[in-house]
Amino acid sequence: MGLISNIITFVKGTESKKNIAEVEDMLLGSGLSPSLAFSISKALQRSFIGASKRDDILRTVRETLQPLVVPYTLQPLQPDTLHVLFLLGVNGVGKTSTVAKIAYMLAKNKTITKQSMLFCASDTFRTAAVEQLSVHADALDIDIYKGTRGQDPSAVIYASLEHAKKEKKTLVLIDSAGRMNTRKDLMQQLEKNYRIIQKHVKVEELETFVVVDGNSGLNTINQAKDFNTLFPVHAMICAKYDGGGSGGAIPNIYEACSIPCAFLGTGEGYQDLMAFERERFLDEFLS
Template structure:
């Protein structure tokens, strides 16, 4: 692991410290002095996983896999038990959809590469857009942001502040403008400027799914007038601190738009980071990015093995 990889992993561990500290403390108590798995162990493990917001379905899946492994293996130490729990959680994530998109530095399949960002207000959508823009910009890509959340007061100005921090241009028309018109201008500008990536902000309303669907459909139709295959990605931003509500939000948005991947934010603010496992397992959608801090560089590509290692480690 190179220096930069070690730094990123250190930031990941730091960002997940609340979840890790709680999980490790409980797991350490559970495995202390044990070398076998019995009904008491499995029941307590269920409680630990549910308390970390792993979710009932996912918890039962993990426990079933551990039970199966225990039937054909002997564990001689607490460390071996911990390692087995970690390996089962990693295996479960490996069974979900693709691990992550191409690294920011990798060549894009086509340009301009249009990414639609959706999510409820307050989930961290604006900051996630800025962090994505920062990473693409740092990787040498020409990035443009489309401020198509014209419904919420101050949304455009908030996004402008973050766009400036990221060092990328933004196309906007102000509050109350037609979102599709903003997207048309942005995609047209991206084509003329030969931009590599267009990040499209959208309104975060769920109270009227018909209106949301109509708005998103119009945005996509308009974008395709300039880039026929747009949007190439639809990323749904979820607030990790909302727990199982995030899963419910994802299900609702998936009814309105073809979500291709998830961004789970604010994991540094919760002791229930296990929600990521629940989201990946229950929604069958890839978690592509996770937010582990407020700084603009604190959005990380989701790597399943590293994530589980950062939570469990060696207790």
């Protein structure tokens, strides 16, 4: 049973004002943050006391969430200009596979040719990270720049951007090293990576994405906030999205730090990445 159906079943024939805590629990169970759950439950309480019409409840919840689910569109790529997509995230969220999925989508949509893209494997510390991205590069027939095991990620990024300019590439997709947002020293290394990129491309040619695991609950809020304090994060990518509670991260993060959503990762295949669409998301989340 979906979120709206659960709420309707509960409030039908009852005084919702007396049971507002129960409604908040349902909203929390859908993956929403405590502050959002409180806001929506209060909006419901103001809109209807003891009401049970589905349309009324759906409209109230949808109107509360709508400003917090904001889509982001990639900047247009200019053929004679180098662009960079810099992917961030903690370990295990799916950054490496997301790099491959974005490249697949761009090539399939004819936004850019495979020959114009370059993967940068800067995650030189995680076991098999470079090998994993290499497998994707081979499968998709996209060039890759690789560092050596344990090499400074900033040095790899610098060399990859120099290589991209020499080879007249249009887009470099950087798979950054997974960093725990609670480790200040490791986060500072990402800041160094960002400074290196800034020396090669203009600010409008650099887009930074934070990849979050939609099933990680409220942890995603602090992850996004901490990365966003280092440098501007343009958008989030919600990986491992299943249309249920995993979508709560999207309004939660926007409420906390105004980061819109670019893509949803819906599976393991290269084709399992979709551009974020507000109305479609709300339909699924509230069904």
